[in-house]
Amino acid sequence: MMLLDITTLIGHLHPVVVHLPIGFLALAILFELLSYFKKFEQLKIAIPITIFVGFITAVLSCIFGYLLSLGGEYELSQINNHKIAGITLAVASGLLFISTTDFVKKIFSIPRLIFSSLCVVVLLIMIYTGHQGGSLTHGSDYLSIKLINEPIRKKPSSVAEALLFEDIVQPILIQRCGQCHREGKMKGQFSVQTLETLLKGGKTRAAIVAGSLNKSELFNRITLDPSNEKYMPADGKTPLTKAEIEIIQWWIEKGLATKGKKIAELKVNPEIQSKIAAVLGIGNSTAVSETAITENSKINPEITALSNTALIDSLRNKGVNVRLMLHQPVMLDITIPPGMSASINSIKPILQSIAKNVIWLNLSNNGLTDNDLDFLAGMTNLEKLRLEKNPITDKILTQLSGLKHLEAVNLNETNVSEAGIEKLKQVPGIKRVYQWKEGK
Amino acid sequence: MSDHHHEPFKFTTPELDQIKKKWDRRNFLTKTSLGIGAVALGSLIGKNLLGKAAGSMAAEGSAASLEEEILRAIPHFAPKAKRVVYLFMSGGPSQIETFDYKPKLVDMFGQALPDSVRQGQRLTSMSSNQSILPIVPSIYKFNQHGQSQTWISEMLPHTAEVVDDLCIIKSIHSEAINHDPAITFFQTGNQLPGRASIGSWVSYGLGSDNKNLPSFIVLVSKNASKDQPLYSRLWGNGFLPTEHQGVQFRSGKDPVLFLDNPEGYDGTDRKEMLDYLSKLSTLQNDAYGDPEVDARIAQYEMAFRMQTSIPEVMSTADETDEVFDLYGPDSRDPGSYASNCILARKLLEKDVKFVQLYHQGWDHHGGLPQGMAKQCKDTDQPTAAFIKDLKRRGLLEDTLVIWGGEFGRTVYSQGKLKPDDYGRDHHPRCFTMWMAGAGVKPGISYGETDDFSYNVVKDPVHVHDFHATLLHILGVDHERLTYKFQGRRFRLTDVEGKVVREILS
Numbered sequence: 001m002m003l004l005d006i007t008t009l010i011g012h013l014h015p016v017v018v019h020l021p022i023g024f025l026a027l028a029i030l031f032e033l034l035s036y037f038k039k040f041e042q043l044k045i046a047i048p049i050t051i052f053v054g055f056i057t058a059v060l061s062c063i064f065g066y067l068l069s070l071g072g073e074y075e076l077s078q079i080n081n082h083k084i085a086g087i088t089l090a091v092a093s094g095l096l097f098i099s100t101t102d103f104v105k106k107i108f109s110i111p112r113l114i115f116s117s118l119c120v121v122v123l124l125i126m127i128y129t130g131h132q133g134g135s136l137t138h139g140s141d142y143l144s145i146k147l148i149n150e151p152i153r154k155k156p157s158s159v160a161e162a163l164l165f166e167d168i169v170q171p172i173l174i175q176r177c178g179q180c181h182r183e184g185k186m187k188g189q190f191s192v193q194t195l196e197t198l199l200k201g202g203k204t205r206a207a208i209v210a211g212s213l214n215k216s217e218l219f220n221r222i223t224l225d226p227s228n229e230k231y232m233p234a235d236g237k238t239p240l241t242k243a244e245i246e247i248i249q250w251w252i253e254k255g256l257a258t259k260g261k262k263i264a265e266l267k268v269n270p271e272i273q274s275k276i277a278a279v280l281g282i283g284n285s286t287a288v289s290e291t292a293i294t295e296n297s298k299i300n301p302e303i304t305a306l307s308n309t310a311l312i313d314s315l316r317n318k319g320v321n322v323r324l325m326l327h328q329p330v331m332l333d334i335t336i337p338p339g340m341s342a343s344i345n346s347i348k349p350i351l352q353s354i355a356k357n358v359i360w361l362n363l364s365n366n367g368l369t370d371n372d373l374d375f376l377a378g379m380t381n382l383e384k385l386r387l388e389k390n391p392i393t394d395k396i397l398t399q400l401s402g403l404k405h406l407e408a409v410n411l412n413e414t415n416v417s418e419a420g421i422e423k424l425k426q427v428p429g430i431k432r433v434y435q436w437k438e439g440k
Numbered sequence: 441m442s443d444h445h446h447e448p449f450k451f452t453t454p455e456l457d458q459i460k461k462k463w464d465r466r467n468f469l470t471k472t473s474l475g476i477g478a479v480a481l482g483s484l485i486g487k488n489l490l491g492k493a494a495g496s497m498a499a500e501g502s503a504a505s506l507e508e509e510i511l512r513a514i515p516h517f518a519p520k521a522k523r524v525v526y527l528f529m530s531g532g533p534s535q536i537e538t539f540d541y542k543p544k545l546v547d548m549f550g551q552a553l554p555d556s557v558r559q560g561q562r563l564t565s566m567s568s569n570q571s572i573l574p575i576v577p578s579i580y581k582f583n584q585h586g587q588s589q590t591w592i593s594e595m596l597p598h599t600a601e602v603v604d605d606l607c608i609i610k611s612i613h614s615e616a617i618n619h620d621p622a623i624t625f626f627q628t629g630n631q632l633p634g635r636a637s638i639g640s641w642v643s644y645g646l647g648s649d650n651k652n653l654p655s656f657i658v659l660v661s662k663n664a665s666k667d668q669p670l671y672s673r674l675w676g677n678g679f680l681p682t683e684h685q686g687v688q689f690r691s692g693k694d695p696v697l698f699l700d701n702p703e704g705y706d707g708t709d710r711k712e713m714l715d716y717l718s719k720l721s722t723l724q725n726d727a728y729g730d731p732e733v734d735a736r737i738a739q740y741e742m743a744f745r746m747q748t749s750i751p752e753v754m755s756t757a758d759e760t761d762e763v764f765d766l767y768g769p770d771s772r773d774p775g776s777y778a779s780n781c782i783l784a785r786k787l788l789e790k791d792v793k794f795v796q797l798y799h800q801g802w803d804h805h806g807g808l809p810q811g812m813a814k815q816c817k818d819t820d821q822p823t824a825a826f827i828k829d830l831k832r833r834g835l836l837e838d839t840l841v842i843w844g845g846e847f848g849r850t851v852y853s854q855g856k857l858k859p860d861d862y863g864r865d866h867h868p869r870c871f872t873m874w875m876a877g878a879g880v881k882p883g884i885s886y887g888e889t890d891d892f893s894y895n896v897v898k899d900p901v902h903v904h905d906f907h908a909t910l911l912h913i914l915g916v917d918h919e920r921l922t923y924k925f926q927g928r929r930f931r932l933t934d935v936e937g938k939v940v941r942e943i944l945s
Contacts, residue, residue, distance in 0.1 A: 299518060321649060321791075325915065326518045333522065335649070335791070359518075360838070384837060410834035434834040438760060 011068035018061045018133060024054030025093055025126055029119045048100040055097050058090040065133075074136055074185065082132035089125045096122060139182050159277050164266055165195060165259040168276055169251050172244050173198075173218075176233055192218075195259045210257040219252060243275040274328075299329070300405055303381050306330035306357050315350050318343060325359055333360035341367040348375055355379045364410070365389040370396050381405050388412035388434070394420035401427050408432040510922060514645050519915030520879030520945065521840040522649065523788050524642065525795045527823060529815075530623065531668050531802030534849040534864050535872040537578045537812050540610050540893045541591035545577035545851065553852045557894050564617055566805060566854060567865040573852035575892070576862045579809050588883040595816040598824035605827055605836070607880040607943050611887020611896040614847050614868040614903050619668045619803070622846035622868065627674045629907055629932045636678035636923070638907065639794035641932045643684040644677075645921045646914060649791035652749035654687040654742060656794045657787055662691035662775035663818055664801035675796060679925035682735035683742070686796065689783070691775030695754050699747050707747075714744055753786050766829060768821035778822035785829055788839055802845055806855050806863035827876055836877040840913055844873030851892045870896045873906070879913030881945045901940055908937035913944070 028050035034040040035047070065086060069079050096118060099110050110118075134143060156162035173192040180187040181202075190202025198218065201207040207218035214220075221232035222240050233239055240248075250272045251257060263276065305328075306312075312332070315322050319340060325331040332354065336347065344366075351358070355378040363373070368390040376385070376399040385403075387396070388410045397420050400406060411421060412434050421435050536542060553573040567573070582591045586603040599606075616622035621631035628635035636644070639656035648655035658675045675686025689695035701710060718737045725733040756774075759782065764771045771778035777799050784795045799819055804811040823843065830836045848871025849864035870889045876882065888898040901909075908918040911932065918937050922929040931937075 323522065323649060324515065326515060327513070331518055386834065388834065408834070408837050410837070412832075412834060432834075432837070434832065436832040438762075 007067045008071055010064055011071055014061060014064035014068045015133075015137065017057065017064050018130075020057035021054045021061055021089070021093070022126060022130060024050055024057060025089075025122060028054060029123050032116055032119050048097060051093060051097045051100065055090065055093040058086075058093055062086050062090050078136060082129060082136060085125060085129040085132055089122065089129050092118075092122050092125055136185075139185065156280065159273050159280065160262065160264040162263050162276065162280060163259070164251055164255055164261055164263055164268070165257075168279060169248055170195075172240065172248065172279065176238065176240050176244070179237070180234075195257070199257070208252060208257050211253060213249060213252055216252050219248065222248075243278060247272060247275055247279065277328075299326070299331075300381055302356070302405075303329040303331060303359070304356055306354060308353075311350050311354050315347065315354075318347055318350075320347060330357045331359045332357050333362075334358055335362040336366055338365040341372065344368065344372050351375055352378055356381055358382055360384040362386040363390065367391065373399060376400065377402055379403065384408045386410040387414060390414055392416060397424055400424065404429050406430055408434075410434040412436045413438060507924065510920065511645065514921065515915030516917040516920055517912075517915055519913065521838055521877065521913045522646075523791065523793055523795070523835075523839045524639075524842065524910070524914070525784055525788065525797070525826075525839060526638070526842045527819075527826075527844075528626075528796060528798045529802050529819070529843065529845040530670060530798050530800045531619070531804075532622075532845045532847045532849055532866055532871070533802040533815070534804065534808065534812065535610070535870070535889075536849065536851060536864070536893050537580055537808070538593050538596060538816075539591075539608055539872040539874070540848075540870075540889055541582045541593075542577065542851075542889075542891060542893050543582075544891045545575055548575045549577060550574045550857060553892065553894075557890065557892050559895070561869060561894075562617065563850075564866055567850070567852070570854070573850075574857045575851055576853040576857055576864075579860065579862075580812075586883060588885070590883075590885060595812060596820045598821045602824050602827045602831075602876075604883040605831065605876045606874045607876060607882060608872060608874045608885045609887055609901050609906075609940075609943065610872050610885060610889055611870060611899050612844070612873050612901045612903070612906060613870050613896055617847070617866050617868050619846065619866075622866075623668075623670075623674060625903055626846050628676075628678065629904065629934055633673050634678055635930065636680045636684070636932070637673075637675050637686060638910065638932060639675055639686050639796055640677040640680050640684040641911070641921060642794045642914060642916075644680045644923070645911075645916050646793060649793060650749075652745040653753065653787070653790055653792050654746075655792060656684065656686040656796075657792055658686040658688040658796045658798070659780040659783060660688065660691055661777040661780055661797070661799045661818075663770060663773070663777060664799050664815075666800055667803045668800060670798055670800065674798075679930065680923055681731055683738040686794075691780070693774050695774075695783075696746060696750050699750055701747070710744065710747075714740055749790075753790055754783070756782060763829070767825040770818065771822065771825075777819050778825075781822040781826040785826065785833075785835070788830070788835055789833075804849065804863055805865060807861060808849075808863050809861060830877065838878045840878050840880065840910070841876040842873065842910070843875075845871070847871055848893075851894050867894070869894060875943070879945055880943050884943065886940070886943050899940075899942070902936070902938075904933045904937035905940055907933050909940045909943070912939045 028047050031040075031043040031047050031050060035044040065083070069076075069083070096115075098104055099115070099118075131143070156167050162168060170192075174182070177192045179185075181190045181192045183191055183193060186202075188202040188204070190207060191197040192207075195208075198208045199206060201217060205215075205217050207216065209215035218232075221230060222245060224231040226239065250268065255261065255266050255268075263273065268276070309330075312322050312324075315334070319337065321335040321337060323333040323335070325333050334351070336344075340347075352375050355375065358379045359381060361379065361382060361384070364386045365388070368387075370392050373387075373392065373396060376382075376396070380403060382403050383405050384407060385400070389412065391414070392411075393415045394417050396416065400409065401424075406427075406429060408431060409424065411424075413436075416424075416435070418435075421433055424430060425433055536545075551574065553575055558573075562568075578593065581594045583594060583600070584590065585592050585600040588604055590603045590606075590608065592600040592603055614622055614625060616625050616631050624633055625631045627637045629638075637656075639658075643655040646655075656675065660670060672686075672688065675688065677683075677685035687696075690697065701707065717740060721733050721737045724730075725737075756779075763782065767778045767782055769778075770776040771782055773779055777797070780797050784797060787795050799815075801811070801815055801818075827836070827841065830839055830841070847866050847868040850867040852864075853862040854865040855863050870893060886899055887896060887901055889895065890897050911918045911921065918931060918933045918939070922931050924930075
């Protein structure tokens with residue numbers, strides 16, 4: 001067992017060690033070509049030893065590579081080309097080295113031009129070997145002409161615009177499963193790359209069956225107990241998150257495993273949508289917990305994501321107290337401390353640009369007049385407003401009548417008239433108006 | 441002013457240099473062995489030897505940043521309240537004489553408490569050896585009040601006026617049967633001392649909205665019998681950083697001592713001294729990296745800002761007679777419960793996050809009728825006035841008010857039962873609390889007890905549930921506000937607690 005582990009460990013060194021022969025052989029060829037120039041003539045003497053080191057490391061790479069192939073992570077048929085090319089490279093570089101030794105030179109000296117051409121041949125073998133190896137690790141489509149022709153999907157700008165399969169499910173599967181299940185590696189003869197391969201499935205059965213979680217082997221595997229040997233991703237690779245699993249579940253069950261459909265078209269429920277937003281990293285992508293989702297589903301949907309959070313900092317720098325009530329969407333509770341009426345004009349533009357995100361606002365005791373407060377009408381998502389102890393009059397009420405989310409207005413110790421307050425109370429949505437005056 | 445204050449400070453004595461070297465070596469070893477060592481070990485052998493544990497080990501390494509991440513995620517949901525006032529009635533007020541109306545007890549006067557009701561419940565040693573546990577009904581009458589037609593004892597006539605603003609929970613229950621563990625449990629979520637108090641958790645999780653005042657302030661009434669002691673750990677920070685501990689204001693004319701500058705010492709001097717001191721502290725902090733140094737710097741700076749903020753907030757000169765009349769005759773006497781209620785309102789107006797009032801004297805093992813009369817007289821009017829005052833000022837809009845003790849009292853009399861005199865022992869299985877203001881439904885009663893006010897029969901609310909609900913109203917998921925200490929993460933609700941959604945508005 002221990003021995004096996006060591007061979008696996010050494011095998012895993014193959015991808016590291018292969019870079020040594022590449023480097024040394026390339027260096028030797030560079031020396032060879034440079035040595036044609038008078039200035040670099042002295043490099044000639046270094047060529048044999050560089051080729052020799054390249055040869056030794058090439059042999060090591062072959063051995064390590066063989067051990068790696070025993071691990072069974074790759075399909076044998078695909079390894080073959082790489083194996084033959086690698087061995088050829090090692091032999092060729094060995095022969096090249098022997099041709100430079102004094103022993104051989106005495107019997108048969110290769111003309112310079114021929115030697116240089118042989119060097120270039122070795123270089124070509126090396127490039128071929130390297131490409132084959134790269135295709136094994138990264139997939140045969142990693143470096144191919146096809147790539148240029150393939151249309152690249154831009155990251156969708158909103159959840160509604162995103163395509164459920166192409167933008168969300170497919171990237172999740174490729175990220176979590178693609179390392180082993182893709183063209184060129186096809187563990188269990190299964191690839192997650194396209195919807196077609198998903199529907200086709202692998203050795204066992206179809207991976208995805210539209211509308212049926214039980215028949216979908218893929219869903220089965222990712223939701224098994226992690227200690228189960230059939231659990232995927234295997235070998236302790238990063239599992240799918242709960243949110244990702246739920247999105248996939250929704251896609252199979254309700255989305256009927258289709259592709260090319262937008263989230264908006266599919267009528268994805270808000271709970272899944274917020275998870276999709278988190279996966280896409282749209283808005284503030286802090287982790288969203290279960291309770292937070294149910295809790296926040298009651299939130300006013302008109303509150304938009306705040307594009308520029310630097311505005312909050314600039315408000316704070318001006319001495320305004322900004323309390324974050326929620327991250328997603330950004331809900332703000334803003335208090336302008338007493339005695340800041342002088343700077344209201346410099347604060348106003350910032351308030352206007354975040355107006356939709358202000359939910360609670362406290363302007364009390366600031367000596368503000370009706371004209372100072374002409375920005376209130378723009379704060380359409382405002383729920384609680386404190387205006388007490390300001391010399392405002394009935395004029396302010398025109399600002400407030402259009403705020404349909406406004407629930408509570410504090411007008412204690414203002415010059416708003418009794419009649420005005422009665423009128424405000426008639427505005428639908430307003431539940432509480434405060435109009436107390438100290439000492440009365 | 442001599443100018444050397446501005447020169448950079450250096451340790452130059454040989455002894456100090458020695459210590460410094462020693463510490464540097466230790467620091468080096470600690471940091472390298474734990475840091476680089478663990479990383480190297482983890483990546484080399486972790487995968488084979490430790491298997492999946494390696495992943496979690498890597499996570500441990502970034503504990504500090506995880507704490508930051510936890511704080512950055514708060515609030516977890518939109519908060520309903522941004523301030524809390526907790527009127528703590530220390531000693532265990534009787535639910536039977538206040539809110540939990542049990543008319544059937546009148547016919548059972550003097551009868552022994554049936555075993556079927558007690559169900560083997562443990563009793564304190566103060567009444568466990570009584571030959572009989574005689575049932576005693578409330579000596580006071582109950583009447584219905586408000587639109588909600590809630591039954592309230594005649595001893596609380598003022599509270600009865602605001603009953604439509606209250607959310608009365610009759611089914612709260614605790615685990616501890618004696619004062620110390622019970623009150624520690626209520627304030628920190630654990631019966632044993634050492635955990636952080638509610639206010640500290642709130643301050644730690646939500647920070648401060650007024651940098652000139654502490655975010656957690658404690659006021660203790662002076663006009664109550666000190667039958668059961670209070671101790672500063674009830675508002676202690678436990679393992680949380682020290683700046684989150686509750687700051688107790690003294691009950692009297694000078695709530696905070698030594699705020700005035702000494703003679704011949706002006707504000708500029710003080711500022712200069714503090715700046716230099718914080719430079720020294722920073723130097724020390726660079727060497728040792730002790731978070732308590734940060735806390736100390738923060739506290740010194742807070743004290744400096746309090747020199748101006750406290751006199752302003754403490755002055756009742758601007759209060760009208762009408763306000764004093766509302767809060768009752770005691771309200772002009774600094775340090776009384778009524779006066780503390782006014783003070784609490786002023787602190788809330790300044791956006792102090794968590795204010796806790798303590799009023800002792802509710803531990804009525806004997807002489808309950810007289811005891812209750814005094815307690816209710818001292819607290820009923822100010823409490824109701826507090827609610828009314830907050831309401832008319834619009835502060836109840838975003839403030840949560842809590843009233844309650846650490847446990848309730850037994851339905852049976854402790855000691856000799858006379859028609860006009862009796863006592864009641866500690867009873868943790870059910871008692872009454874109320875909340876009011878932001879986040880809770882007004883004018884409702886939640887939970888029910890049996891005819892003896894002995895067991896909860898409907899909708900029990902455990903202390904952990906109360907904590908979970910309190911944090912929820914502030915926008916905090918009680919399961920996600922954690923702090924790592926001694927190798928594990930702690931929460932206010934530890935591993936329990938369920939938000940009581942039915943009372944949320």
